[in-house]
Amino acid sequence: MTLQTFRAILPLAFATTLAACGGAPTTGNEASAAASTEPASDRVVTLTPQQIEAAGILLVRPTVGGGAGAIELPATIAGDPQGIQIVSAAIGGRIVTLTRNLGETVRRGDTLAIIESREAAQLKGQVEASQARASLAQSQLRREQRLFAERVSPEQDLIAAQTAAAEANIALRQAQQQLSAAGGGGGALNRLALSSPIGGQIIARSAMLGQTVVADAELYRVANLSTVSLSISLSPVDAGLVRPGAPVSVTTPGRQGTARVTFVSPVLDAQTKLVPVIATMDNRGGQWRVGESINAAIELPGKSGSPEIAIPQIAVQSLGGKTVVFVRTPTGFKAVPVKVGAPSGDRVIIVSGLIGREQVAATNSFTLKAELGKSEGEEE
Structure with missing residues (x-):
């Protein structure tokens, strides 16, 4: 994403301020504030969750104790492709009987409709x-x-x-x-019965009594939602860190659950240029609904026994001669000075400045740096 595109998305709400030494304290991640020993370098970018998503800024958690942290991003609940079946008319005719309605539970083989033809x-x-x-x-x-x-x-x-x-x-x-x-x-x-191919719940019914239907017309849709899928999109860099079997923490206000990655696409989506990732989650309790937006945190593998804190190298930026990372705050991001150690693959060791519980901006963090630089230039 270019800087011009980023500014076009956030022309009004992207406000940047400098925290003066004697001024009011800046709201942010308390752990990061305590870890930072250079308050004159603390710079804040105000941004809403919707603006963060629109700007394509990916949030990750640092490695603590050998784990590789987690990639946090929004996702959508989808039905298991193998758990949704369409009941259609194989021949044309007139519907003379409908035995099931929306929301009703059916077993495999139950008659749903009778067609006269x-x-x-x-x-x-x-x-x-x-x-x-x-x-x-x-x-x-x-x-x-x-x-x-x-x-x-x-x-x-x-x-x-x-x-x-x-x-x-x-x-x-x-x-x-x-x-x-x-x-x-x-x-x-002259009558044929249409039966349910699977056991589940009626989630759609387009048929009406007395209606004349053509061959292959959809009459019902039956879903077995005891298992649901998470539809996630990752950048190619982040997708390279995710493997099938990786645990996923699912949260939304008032609920939480766990899922597991089952598929990481080897092909980019033609429109978004992102990598589709699918995770499956148990839904026998029926608390998750298809189409619902949730927050997903994909846990990344790491080396056991290592006490270091590490973050993706793309999260590290240079600002005013200092090395910083942008830490998520309740109102946006704060540039926190850090001391980095040796790189480890796509990640870098953080010697000081973070304690591991923060969320930091990874993908597109350079746009936050550019906006801070622009704001400082204007003030001068």
Whole structure:
């Protein structure tokens, strides 16, 4: 994201102030304030959570005691793709019965609707005709077997009867499968029943009694929401730190839960240029709803036994000749001076300045630095 884009997103609310030594104290992360020994370098950027998200600023937690911290970002609850099924009409016809409504619980195989159709009559008629032909062919086969055993009928007639019986059975199975694919059941010759393919809850119903529907028209949508998914988007750099199986902490006002990463896409989303990540979460209690926005914290792997505090290298900025990181405060961010040690892969060790409980800006933290520099230039 360019500086111009960042300023276009936040033209009015992005206010920067300098905290004077004798002025009022700046609201912020108390732990970070205590750790900073250079109050003259504390600089504050006021920003709302919505503006932080719009600016693409990613929040992470430092490594403490060998962990690699966590990536915190907003996410959305989605239904498990394998747990949502559409019930559609395989043939056109008129709906004469609807047995379930929105919110009702169904079991697999429960009848949801009955359709009356001429095509249904043809399919059922084919089944009954095939059953009659198969029954006749079996009767003729038994007769030929008896005559051949008595040496009255030649073997050729027996072979012909066996072939006719086999062909009749094949035609019967084909007719039955066509009827089953259309729905089957329904009672009368011209009626077909549509059943639920899975057990779950009715979450959508577009069908109306007496409505004429075409083939493949959606009538119901059934969802088994005992397991839900989290839809998360990460930058390529951050996605490289996440592996399937990584635990995810899920929070929203009044609720919290845990999930686990099941998929990290090897391909960027064509529109957002971010990496889609999927995590699954138990929802047998029904407290999470599809489409709900939540906060997700993906825990990153680290080396055991290491007491150092580490953060992503992209979170470290140089400001006024000092090395700083931007720590999240209730009103935005504060530039906190730190002393860095040796780098470790994509991360850097923090010798002093942080205690590990802070949230720091990683991706796009340079825009915070640029805005501070701009503000100071204007004041001079």
